[in-house]
Amino acid sequence: MFEASKARERFTLNLTVEQLLALASLFWALSANRLFLQAALKDRVASEPATWGFAVALLVMLGALHFLLMALVSNRWTVKPLLAVLVVGTAFATHFMQSFSVYLDPTMLRNVLRTDVAEARELFAWRLIPHLLLFAVLPLLVLWRVRIVRRPWLRAAAVRVGLLLLAAAVLVGALLSVFQAFSSLMRNNKDMRYLITPANYVWSLAAVATAQAKGAAKPRVAIGEDAQPGPRMAARSKPLLVVMVVGETARAANWQLNGYAKATTPELARLGTPPVINFKDVTSCGTNTETSLPCMFAPIGRRDYEESRIRGSQSLLHVLNRAGVGVLWRDNQSGCKGVCEGLPQEEVLQLNPPGLCADGRCLDEALLMGLDERLKAAAAKPGTQLLVLHQLGNHGPSYFRRFPPAFKRFTPQCEHDDLRKCSTEEIVNAYDNALLYTDHVLARLIQQLQAAQGQVDSVVLYVSDHGESLGENNLFLHGLPYAIAPDLQKRVPMVMWFSAGAAASTGVDTACLQRRAAQSAAHDHLFHTLLGLTDVKTALYEKDWDLTKDCRP
Numbered sequence: 198m199f200e201a202s203k204a205r206e207r208f209t210l211n212l213t214v215e216q217l218l219a220l221a222s223l224f225w226a227l228s229a230n231r232l233f234l235q236a237a238l239k240d241r242v243a244s245e246p247a248t249w250g251f252a253v254a255l256l257v258m259l260g261a262l263h264f265l266l267m268a269l270v271s272n273r274w275t276v277k278p279l280l281a282v283l284v285v286g287t288a289f290a291t292h293f294m295q296s297f298s299v300y301l302d303p304t305m306l307r308n309v310l311r312t313d314v315a316e317a318r319e320l321f322a323w324r325l326i327p328h329l330l331l332f333a334v335l336p337l338l339v340l341w342r343v344r345i346v347r348r349p350w351l352r353a354a355a356v357r358v359g360l361l362l363l364a365a366a367v368l369v370g371a372l373l374s375v376f377q378a379f380s381s382l383m384r385n386n387k388d389m390r391y392l393i394t395p396a397n398y399v400w401s402l403a404a405v406a407t408a409q410a411k412g413a414a415k416p417r418v419a420i421g422e423d424a425q426p427g428p429r430m431a432a433r434s435k436p437l438l439v440v441m442v443v444g445e446t447a448r449a450a451n452w453q454l455n456g457y458a459k460a461t462t463p464e465l466a467r468l469g470t471p472p473v474i475n476f477k478d479v480t481s482c483g484t485n486t487e488t489s490l491p492c493m494f495a496p497i498g499r500r501d502y503e504e505s506r507i508r509g510s511q512s513l514l515h516v517l518n519r520a521g522v523g524v525l526w527r528d529n530q531s532g533c534k535g536v537c538e539g540l541p542q543e544e545v546l547q548l549n550p551p552g553l554c555a556d557g558r559c560l561d562e563a564l565l566m567g568l569d570e571r572l573k574a575a576a577a578k579p580g581t582q583l584l585v586l587h588q589l590g591n592h593g594p595s596y597f598r599r600f601p602p603a604f605k606r607f608t609p610q611c612e613h614d615d616l617r618k619c620s621t622e623e624i625v626n627a628y629d630n631a632l633l634y635t636d637h638v639l640a641r642l643i644q645q646l647q648a649a650q651g652q653v654d655s656v657v658l659y660v661s662d663h664g665e666s667l668g669e670n671n672l673f674l675h676g677l678p679y680a681i682a683p684d685l686q687k688r689v690p691m692v693m694w695f696s697a698g699a700a701a702s703t704g705v706d707t708a709c710l711q712r713r714a715a716q717s718a719a720h721d722h723l724f725h726t727l728l729g730l731t732d733v734k735t736a737l738y739e740k741d742w743d744l745t746k747d748c749r750p
């Protein structure tokens with residue numbers, strides 16, 4: 198009994214709250230901020246003393262900053278739970294950041310929070326285990342053995358205030374010693390602050406929670422309340438079905454129709470008359486789904502981007518619906534992000550199409566389930582309908598899980614969830630195979646619509662939500678802050694197709710649109726182009742942003 202407690206005594210660390218916080222701050226400054234230091238020291242020469250001085254100043258700033266922030270909210274009772282949570286959170290954060298070179302800004306945090314189980318399983322790599330043992334389990338063991346030294350409260354308060362002032366002085370001192378270099382660095386790379394760990398994810402989490410709380414309190418602002426069917430829509434006797442396919446993570450650079458050397462869109466390329474209209478140079482609104490998706494259906498896009506306004510307002514779907522367009526959102530991914538709130542929606546996983554779903558994921562052909570029946574029903578009643586198909590597309594990192602075996606055409610392909618285990622060639626092959634499958638899904642959709650074109654006029658508009666990095670400049674996946682993201686994450690494929698009857702009923706001269714497709718376009722065009730195509734009149738419509746404006750009478 199006596200021996201055991203003596204042994205425990207030997208492995209107990211007696212520390213004050215401040216000593217413990219200082220240790221934790223030092224630990225994270227040295228272990229969790231590799232990406233921040235790399236980015237900050239990128240253009241410097243390692244052999245120069247000034248580089249080392251700068252690096253030391255940055256480390257001191259990181260330590261002092263985290264000490265200050267934590268000392269403000271820690272006391273004898275909260276310090277250990279707080280550190281335990283941060284130790285685990287930081288270990289996950291650094292793994293995620295280092296694996297995919299991501300910045301933990303509010304948008305990225307929003308993405309992480311919306312990650313579903315199937316997605317998380319793919320992001321989980323076995324490499325995570327040694328990382329967690331070293332950066333979470335080991336520090337937790339040490340933390341467990343810490344006994345907080347008690348001080349009389351008056352003395353404790355005096356020490357705390359004194360040390361807070363000291364930390365602030367150290368922070369300011371370190372900052373001033375490298376002020377010029379540091380301030381120009383931060384001015385040119387504002388987003389670099391989102392590499393400062395663990396402050397980055399705590400800050401972003403708070404920002405997301407605040408925005409959420411504000412957004413939840415208010416209902417969406419109605420837009421386009423004046424929406425009405427235009428003369429062409431009112432006079433339409435044959436049903437018109439517009440199918441908008443929202444792609445996922447397809448990038449323009451690997452799209453055969455854009456001139457990519459590999460045949461990633463053979464079926465679309467083969468579609469004879471009428472051919473698909475391929476838009477060669479299309480810019481996305483965001484670099485991740487959470488940003489792009491709401492933006493694609495908003496009257497203001499990237500040109501006047503304002504996240505809270507877009508998230509707080511209704512979407513194109515509500516406007517069209519108000520004018521009498523039947524709307525359905527069919528989802529094979531993570532939902533419509535509020536775009537279809539209150540409107541008819543289906544999740545393909547719930548429809549459970551035979552042979553297409555496993556482990557909580559469905560292949561994109563599931564989106565086409567029951568399409569023939571839907572066309573038959575549409576044929577029975579005149580009117581305009583918009584069907585949105587939200588793909589799983591090229592959702593990474595497990596590109597190889599996105600298609601059935603028949604589409605494993607480019608080999609060898611990466612078959613790991615952990616991309617770092619594969620060569621660039623294998624990663625690109627898996628990615629291209631997934632594109633090949635999207636090509637097939639789109640071609641099948643068009644063929645089905647073509648078969649029904651005697652009864653229903655139809656238009657297809659396919660566009661991806663954002664692009665992807667496949668290891669270029671050591672970047673993977675997507676979601677880099679827009680200002681610094683490479684074009685590969687911002688250039689997306691887009692195609693349109695009109696049945697012969699639809700060209701007549703929408704009044705679009707497809708040869709003219711074919712010429713327009715050679716010029717640049719953006720997600721910003723979608724809202725106004727779809728208003729134009731369906732012929733819904735509203736004051737929100739801006740003709741300049743309608744891709745068909747010069748191709749209709």
Ligand SMILES: [Zn+2]
Nearest residue numbers: 446485486662
């Ligand atoms: Zn996406």
